[in-house]
Amino acid sequence: MRAEPTILHVDLDAFFAAVEQRDKPSLRGKPVVVGGVGGRGVVATASYEARAFGVHSAMPTAEARRRCPNAAFLAGRFPAYREASTAVMELLRSISPLVEPLSLDEAFVDLAAADLPDLSVAGVSAFARDLKQRVSDVTGGLTGSVGIGSSKLIAKIASELDKPDGLVVIAPGMEQDLLRPMQVTVIPGVGPATAESLRRIGVHTVAELEEISADELVRVLGRAQGSNLYQLARAQDDRPVVAEREAKSISVEDTYESDYVDRKLLNALVERQAAKVTERLRKARLSGRTVTLKVRLHDFSTHTRSATLPGPTDDGRTVARVARTLLSELDTSGGVRLLGVGVSALTDWIQDDLFADTDEAADDPVDEETETALSAMSRRRVWLPGLDVVHDEHGAGWVWGSGRGVVTVRFETTETPAGKVRSFPADDPALRLSRPAPEE
Template sequence: MRQDASILHLDLDAFYASVEQRDKPSLRGKPVIVGGTGGRGVVATCSYEARAFGVRSAMSTREARARCPHAAFLGGRFPAYGEASRVVMGLLREVSPLVEPLSLDEAFVDLAAGGLTDFSLEALTEFAEDLRARVSEATGGLTASVGIGTSKFMAKVASDLQKPDGLVIVEPGREQQLLRPMAVKVIPGVGPATAERLRRAGIHSVADLEQRSEEELVLELGQSHGSGLWRLARALDDRPVVAEREAKSVSVEGTYEDDLTDRRLMEALLTRQASSVAGRLTKHGLSGRTISIKVRLHDFTTLSRSTTLPSPTDSAAAIARVARALLADLDTSGGVRLLGVGVSGLADWVQDDLFGAVAEAEPEEELPEVPSRMRAQWWPGQDVEHAEMGRGWVWGAGRGVVTVRFETAETGPGPVRSYPADDPDLSPVVS
């Protein structure tokens, strides 16, 4: 175990929603919910203004609308989120060569590996405040919560304590004092099911957990899980910060307002998803051997099928052909509410002639056209540009009309205008 508080965890506050508020001045200080905007959508994240109404990540969009009907519901702009993330991760890598991204909006940093030698409370506070200020300046005002501790576990716990825009440093020797009053769910791996099992065993807090022997916890939860909780209840965590966390898969999926029953339409949607997956693989110089599909039926049963190729590919045609073949083995007659395509077993090379002429012999025009309501040409939050009015974003769309608010992060709140959905002067901004 480390003797110094030398591991930092940085978590960008309400990340997706904060980027939207940054870029859309009229939404600053107002409830913003990012995720699926349809009735079957799920909240990806929301602003703190929306959280005050009880909206939370992973909540259904339907429930979020009931709790906070006046919020702005946006579909998400991943290029903008990715760019903000790259800026922040770049700043962290200036601090230390050991940066372990967990997602777009959070990462661990090994401060000792970066040459920091003074780990006093005063020095760490000054360092962290300077880092948070640099993040805010570089990202146009995004805030970050930071925790620093002797382990990854303690740094992560600390960063959650004073959100948003907070800083907590757990000095060596204070770990268990901090943990004991906390609910057991603060420990990674304690989800609702494990928490309920522990509750039935009379374990509610970390202090309760600490009183149980390792043997008792192993008997209750199994060897790996039981031993892991026993150690973390005592703040024992020697996991290193790992500089590179390789992507294990690339996938795209969609949930649909109406259950799909037309098999050829499903094939067309899988083909479009395969093209998107292939584009992301190509962009990052990757390819993959294992192609999989995910299908959620009308009754919420989720099915997965996959196959592994002899060589990796990044070909949209090849991925689509395999995805359609996997779909053919499933009974979808009752209706499908979600479809997805993924590629795993990633590599940084491609067998160029994989499938060769076979893929080329299957022209996409033989598939039915995907209805415009599923292509979602216009979606809330989307960046657009008008020939006369300039840059803006989609406020709402439907019934042949698209409504746009013309503003950017630099202009301040702007006017709202409505146009026919096929107006030639209005076009999406491609990032």
């Protein structure tokens, strides 16, 4: 444990939704939900205006529509999110060499490695207020909540205490006073299953957890989790801020609007995903040994299958061959609504697959009907709500809605007032996407 509050956690508030409100003046101050917009979609982020109606992340989009029917439901624009995230991460790295990103919208910063003259509570508080303003400046007005403490555990919990746009600094020595009244789920790794196991032994709060012996926790939760929880309940957390977090896996998954049954089409979709995954591996100069297939069936049951190769590979045909084999082990006759292919056990070197089939013709060829279906999917113009578009006459805007051969656009940008709305034929050659659409 550190004697000074030198670990900072910053969490951008309602990040995806905040970026949308920043770039779409007509949505400022209104409920916005970002995520899957179809009947099987899931909420990724909800603005605070939408949260007032009970909408939250991981909620089915259908339920979110019932709770907040007047919200703007947007598909998401990951290039815009990455751009804002990059600006924040570059700012943090200009402050300290030890920055550990956890996701696009949150990171730990080790202030002990920064050139700060005053690491007292007052000193880091003043620094954090300045940092919050600089985050707003580099992102065009986004806010972030900041927590600072003597450990990662305390800093992350502190950043959640005064959202949005909050700042909480926990003085060294006050950690247990902070934790004791809280529910055990505040501790990282205590999910629903662990919380239920603790409930059965009468533990609901951190104070109650602190009364349980290490031996009892190991008996209930297992050695690794029990020992870890025993330490964290006492605010004992010496995890360092790690500047580079290595990717554990690279994957692609797609959810489909209709259930696919045709085995040749499913194989072709898996091959296309394998090609995307290995393209990303090569860009990252990585390879991997373990291939994983994820399948969600018509009844919403989800199945995963994995196989480990003799050596690492970044070859699309090898990954596709393994993924097809894994697919053949599952009964997909009722229909598939989600497919995913991933590669893990990553390394930065590649070993030739001595067992690979070097004859490309040995793979089942894609017949004309399947090729036509795949080509149609690739050519389809997807006008998802929220995507950036530009019209030759009206300029820049975003997709307000689409259907029945018509796309409706609101023409506005970050720098303009709320804009006018116009509708066009979906195949209007004057209308085009100005940023890449999300992958299917």
